Structures are given as C-alpha cells and as structure tokens.
Amino acid sequence: MKLSKAQKKELAKKIGKKKPEVVVNKSVEKVNKKKVVVWNFKPNDLVWFKNCVALLVSDKTYYTERLEENCFYILHNNVVMITHGKNLRKIN
Secondary structure (H helix, E strand, C coil), rough: CCCCCCHHHHHHHHHHCCCCCCCCCCCCCCCCCCCCCCCCCCCCEEEECCCEEEEECCCEEEEEEEECEEEEEECCCCCCEEEEEECCCCCC
C-alpha cells in the first residue's frame, strides 16, 4: 500500500506529536584512559631480546603484513619474529 505525499505528511505530524520525551541520564561514568607508550625504535637498530642481540627489521610492515602500534619485526636466531616493544631494549 503506497501513501501519497499528503498522507505521509499527516503521518509524520502524528508521529511527531506522539513522540514521548526522552529522559537523559546525567550521570557520566569516568573513563579510565590508558597511557600509551610509543617506542622510538628504528629499522636496523640492534636490540636486546631474551638475553641475546637481535636486529630490528621493521616497525610497520614486513613484505605485505602490517602490524599494530608498538609491535616490531626482529631477526632473532635466524628467524624473523613479531614482538612487542616492551620486550626490547636498545643497544647504544
């Protein structure tokens, strides 16, 4: 059943009048904001990983794979691995 423009307008007016008032809860919960630590490692840096030296291969992409923030590709024991920045220590 199709409605004409006039019927649609009448329905819209009726619905608009019958809309109940919305009650908004004014209590706002505090959101716990987490501190995000951004690591400043760069590709080709030497890092400590599990008491061994590793080479940081990439910080964002390795071939076509992408990573989250603070994750890195490292070369450790002849294997390219993904690890989080908190597991790495930079060698000066």
